[in-house]
Amino acid sequence: MNTQTIEKPACNAARKESYLIPSVNLRETKEAWLLEAELPGVNKSGVEITVEKNELTLTGRRSNGITGFDTVYRESREADYRRVFELDPSIDAARISAKMEQGILKLTLPKSESVKPRKIEIGE
């Protein structure tokens, strides 16, 4: 049984646009996989989460920089965020939920009932 969520690198190599890869934390509990991604400057409406076959794509769009001002010094990057993950077969894609808190996207990827450990009683 595959228990790891595998990451698929360089998914955007063929694209013209370049994306920043957000830093993530990933944890597994009995009930779900929990993913946290850093998307500073992205608000709720800038987040796009798509699931296709067994791939989950996170995209975070933002409009950073400020208009009407001269840039004195800059370290932040203009690009949007994107990262693709391969979903573990245990994940119930229909029940994935997400919330956004101060630039952190928190995804809950629940495991389907069929893979949760359960005890089987012996019938009479």
Added chain:
Amino acid sequence: MNLIRYEDPELSNWTPFNRLATLRDEVDRLFGLNTPRDFGLFNGWSPALDIYQDKDNVVVKVELPGMKKEEISISMHEGMLSISGERKLEEETREGESYRRERFYGKFHRTMALPAAVNAGKVTAAYKDGILTVTLPKAEEAKPKQIEVTVS
């Protein structure tokens, strides 16, 4: 290769570091890697910082995703702006088995020289979508002035 964003208050020194950061990002993308971007060699976590100005204000923006307002402190001293804080690991994130830990927890401290004299008493700050925005109104004497030339 973590020599990026070593905190240097001399603004004139940042260009080569900036180039290195860009190079590293290119290498990361080529190999599909994600080396942590926010580690400095000397000061742990060094969040990305931008400085902007127009004729009335200096605006400083810092990328600080996932913090609480109370964990950030801002101070002004002799024309230098200091922003510091500590991001703590939340209790709820300790349960379960961790597979990836790319986010940084701990202290950061950034100090910068501002491009103009500011009115320290009127500095305001806002924290939204993980971005701290500090607005510093320029002092009257630092604003550009039109000087009328009178010809007698």
